[in-house]
Amino acid sequence: MHSEVISNAAAHWNSYQLADILSHCFEGYLVPFTIDGETFAMRFAAEDMSLNDSRIWTQNGEPKALAIISRRGQTSRLAAFAIRPELRGQGFGRQFMQQLIDEARARGDRSMWLEVIVGNDSGLALYERMGFVRQQTLVGFNAVSAALFTQTGELQEIDPLVMANKMMTDANLRLPWLSAPETLYKLPGKAFVLNDVAYAMVATAPQGFRVRMLYVDPAARGQGLAKKLLTLLRERFSGLYTATAIPEPIAPVFLSSGYRQDPITQYEMLLKL
Missing domain, CATH: 3.40.630.30 (Gcn5-related N-acetyltransferase (GNAT))
Structure with a gap:
């Protein structure tokens, strides 16, 4: 007993x-x-x-x-x-x-969120029995080639709080908890802006440099700035990678910027209380 x-x-x-x-x-x-x-x-x-x-x-x-x-x-x-x-x-x-x-x-x-690794069938089954519903798939990436350690004047370093505040003003933005602006500005790392409209947060960790999120002003989207930003970051930071917290629809911009998708993926799930 x-x-x-x-x-x-x-x-x-x-x-x-x-x-x-x-x-x-x-x-x-x-x-x-x-x-x-x-x-x-x-x-x-x-x-x-x-x-x-x-x-x-x-x-x-x-x-x-x-x-x-x-x-x-x-x-x-x-x-x-x-x-x-x-x-x-x-x-x-x-x-x-x-x-x-x-x-x-x-x-x-009012609500509870969680993430579960795809392949954790017992965990997924438990959460679904409890009423959680899949919302989206989250993916991660690793830079394919080594950094060239180049620095140009195009990337300007800014306070991470500036980037977070910018993202918070976008009423249409709904990001996973790990990539949300409320998380980003509290992490140790650096934030950068390109052309005053494209932003990136790079966190520092024992494992290396990690891209936590990108953000481009709505009026400047569709001009290739996210791809350029990712390329500049890859050339500046060696061993750059991301957490498994990038919404899957954003994957193409990473794949076209010299990054390889990690095999581990997650489901983001929601329970409305």
């Missing part, structure tokens, strides 16, 4: 402990995943993690599952969800998800 599994607020653990728990719970996952304490703190702070709403489930005092909840206004996101192998296949996933959904409704959230 198994002992009781107890729910706890993640606020009882620090970033280094949470990083260890998350890595531990992802053991045997479809895509290997580990994270250190400093990266955990930087990443999830930018994503607006709520420690009081995030959960650690323990059994006999040992962490067995973790859910990271991010919140903005009346919208929440399941930023990470992992269960130890010994608890999998016993209905705990559904139990824990129902708790998270009930708590989101109780605090007045």
